[in-house]
Amino acid sequence: MENNGKRANQVQFVGELAREPRVFKTEKGAQVVSLFVKGDTQRGNVYLPVRIAGELAETHIETLVLLDPGDEIAVLGELDWEKWEKNGETKYATRINAMKLKLPEKRPPEKAGSWESEEELPF
Secondary structure, eight states: OEETTEEOOOEEEEEEEOSOOEEEEOTTSOEEEEEEEEEEETTEEEEEEEEEEHHHHHHHHHHHTTOOTTOEEEEEEEEEEEEEEETTEEEEEEEEEEEEEEOOOOOOOOOTTOOSSGGGOOO
């Protein structure tokens, strides 16, 4: 499998959300969602950070913010890594940059006391 002369880097990961999603904005104002997903292996659990950005984040932001730890999620993405300095030491971490998502169906809670018109009032 090749992509523009390079081997395709693709990973599919199915697991459960390990903590609540974190939403932040880039310097240019684009929304990014950060997830931490737990999967089971023969030797125990594995935890991977997932980064959702661009159109994928914009399309799914309303559902992503409603996810709870323990919700199942499937991610198709590209393995990537990041590097940073902490206390003079260079650190590295592997993450998945999401390209596709399969999320549980979540709907926002109904807004209590919100009515379309006076005719809909219960009294």
